Amino acid sequence: MRNAxxxxxxxxxxxxxxxxxxxxxxxxxxxxxxxxxxxxxxxQVISADPQIDQLQRLVEEQTFDQLARQQPxxxxxxxxxxxxxxxxxxxxxxxxxEHVAKVARMRYPDIAVPVDLRPTFAEMGELARRMVxxxxxxxxxxxxxxxxxxxxxxxxxxxLRSSIFRVMLADEWTDGVEAxxxxxxxxxxxxxxxxxxxxxxxxxxxxxTGSYPEDDDDSRY
Amino acid sequence: MRNAxxxxxxxxxxxxxxxxxxxxxxxxxxxxxxxxxxxxxxxQVISADPQIDQLQRLVEEQTFDQLARQQPxxxxxxxxxxxxxxxxxxxxxxxxxEHVAKVARMRYPDIAVPVDLRPTFAEMGELARRMVxxxxxxxxxxxxxxxxxxxxxxxxxxxLRSSIFRVMLADEWTDGVEAxxxxxxxxxxxxxxxxxxxxxxxxxxxxxTGSYPEDDDDSRY
Numbered sequence: 001m002r003n004a005x006x007x008x009x010x011x012x013x014x015x016x017x018x019x020x021x022x023x024x025x026x027x028x029x030x031x032x033x034x035x036x037x038x039x040x041x042x043x044q045v046i047s048a049d050p051q052i053d054q055l056q057r058l059v060e061e062q063t064f065d066q067l068a069r070q071q072p073x074x075x076x077x078x079x080x081x082x083x084x085x086x087x088x089x090x091x092x093x094x095x096x097x098e099h100v101a102k103v104a105r106m107r108y109p110d111i112a113v114p115v116d117l118r119p120t121f122a123e124m125g126e127l128a129r130r131m132v133x134x135x136x137x138x139x140x141x142x143x144x145x146x147x148x149x150x151x152x153x154x155x156x157x158x159x160l161r162s163s164i165f166r167v168m169l170a171d172e173w174t175d176g177v178e179a180x181x182x183x184x185x186x187x188x189x190x191x192x193x194x195x196x197x198x199x200x201x202x203x204x205x206x207x208x209t210g211s212y213p214e215d216d217d218d219s220r221y
Numbered sequence: 222m223r224n225a226x227x228x229x230x231x232x233x234x235x236x237x238x239x240x241x242x243x244x245x246x247x248x249x250x251x252x253x254x255x256x257x258x259x260x261x262x263x264x265q266v267i268s269a270d271p272q273i274d275q276l277q278r279l280v281e282e283q284t285f286d287q288l289a290r291q292q293p294x295x296x297x298x299x300x301x302x303x304x305x306x307x308x309x310x311x312x313x314x315x316x317x318x319e320h321v322a323k324v325a326r327m328r329y330p331d332i333a334v335p336v337d338l339r340p341t342f343a344e345m346g347e348l349a350r351r352m353v354x355x356x357x358x359x360x361x362x363x364x365x366x367x368x369x370x371x372x373x374x375x376x377x378x379x380x381l382r383s384s385i386f387r388v389m390l391a392d393e394w395t396d397g398v399e400a401x402x403x404x405x406x407x408x409x410x411x412x413x414x415x416x417x418x419x420x421x422x423x424x425x426x427x428x429x430t431g432s433y434p435e436d437d438d439d440s441r442y
Binding site: 064067068071073074077078081084085088165168169173177178180181184185188 | 285288289292294295298299302305306309386389390394398399401402405406409
C-alpha cells in the first residue's frame with residue numbers, strides 16, 4: 001500500500017514537472033511571438049493554455065484523492081499540500097504567458113514593444129524562462145539554494161521593470177499612449193511570472209525546512 | 222474529539238471571514254485614497270497589509286495542523302483543502318488593494334486618475350468592494366447563486382476595464398503617458414481583485430457540488 005502511494009506521489013511529481021515544462025515553453029514562445037510579431041506562434045501559445053489548465057485539474061484531483069485515501073502525515077502530507085499550491089502558481093504563470101501572446105496577436109502585424117525597449121523585454125523573457133526552468137528542476141531537487149537564486153533573479157526582474165518605467169516616463173517617449181499601455185502591462189506580466197516563480201520556490205523551501213523564508217515585496221507599484 | 226475538530230473548523234471559518242473583512246476594508250480605503258489623493262489613508266492600507274499576511278499564515282498553519290492531526294475525509298477534507306486555496310486568493314486581493322494604495326501615495330498630492338475616468342474607477346472600486354463582501358458572505362452560506370452572481374459582476378468589471386481602454390486609446394487623450402500607465406495598471410489591479418473573487422467563488426461551488434463551473438476568460442489582454 002505504501003509503495004502504491006509513493007508511486008502516486010512520483011506520478012504527481014512527474015506531472016508537475018511536465019506542467020512546468022509546458023509553462024516554460026509558453027513563456028519562451030510568447031516572448032518570441034511578442035518581439036517578432038509572430039502571430040502563428042502567439043496563437044500556438046494561446047491554444048496550448050487549456051492543456052496546462054487540464055493538467056492542473058488532473059494534478060489537483062489526484063492530489064485530493066491521495067489526501068482522501070491515504071490520509072498521509074508528516075512530509076508526505078506537506079508534499080501534497082505544497083503540490084496544490086504549486087499547481088495553482090504554475091497555472092497562473094501559464095495564463096500570464098498567454099496574456100503576453102494576446103498582446104502580440106492584438107498588435108500584429110506591428111510589434112507591440114517599441115524598438116528601444118525590445119532588448120529589455122528580450123532580457124525579461126529570458127529571465128522568466130530561466131526562472132520557470134529552475135522552478136521545474138526545483139521540484140526534483142528540492143534545492144534551497146535554487147530557491148535563493150530565484151529570489152535574486154526576481155530582484156533583477158524588478159530592476160528591468162523599473163528601467164522600463166524610467167524610459168516610458170522620460171520626456172523623450174514618442175511612442176504614444178497605446179505603446180505605453182502595452183509596455184506597462186507586459187512589464188507587469190513578466191514581473192508576475194517572476195513573482196510566482198519565487199512564490200513556488202518559497203513553498204519548496206517550506207517543504208524542506210518547515211518554515212518560510214522572508215518576503216521582500218517593496219515594488220513601487 | 223470530533224467536536225473539538227468541528228470547533229477548529231468553525232474557528233478557521235471565522236478567521237477566513239475576518240480576513241475577507243480586512244481585504245474588503247483595504248479595497249474600499251484604497252479606492253477612496255486613490256480618488257481623493259488621501260495619503261494618510263493610502264499609508265493605512267499599506268501598513269495594514271502585513272496583518273492580512275499574518276492571518277494567512279495563521280489560517281494555513283491551523284489548516285495544515287487539522288489535516289495532519291485529524292486526517293479528515295469527505296466534506297471536511299474538501300473544506301480544509303478549499304480553505305488553503307481561498308486564503309491564498311484573499312492574500313493576493315489584499316496585495317492588489319495595497320498596489321492601488323501605492324499608486325495613490327506615489328502621485329500624492331495629485332490624483333493619479335484623470336478627472337474623466339474617476340467615475341469609472343469609483344464604480345470599479347465599489348464593484349470590487351461588493352465582490353469581496355460576497356466572497357466573505359459566501360464562506361458562511363456556501364451559496365451557489367452568490368457564486369454565479371459574482372461571475373456576472375466580473376463581466377461588468379471587464380466591461381468597465383474595456384471602457385477605460387477605449388478612453389485611453391482615443392485620440393482625445395491629453396493626460397499623457399504617466400497617467401495612461403497608472404490607469405492601465407490600476408485597471409488591471411481591480412480586474413484581478415474581481416478575478417480572485419470569482420476564483421474563490423468557484424472554489425466554494427466545487428466545495429458544495431464537487432465539480433467546477435466553467436471558466437470564460439476571453440479578455441483581450
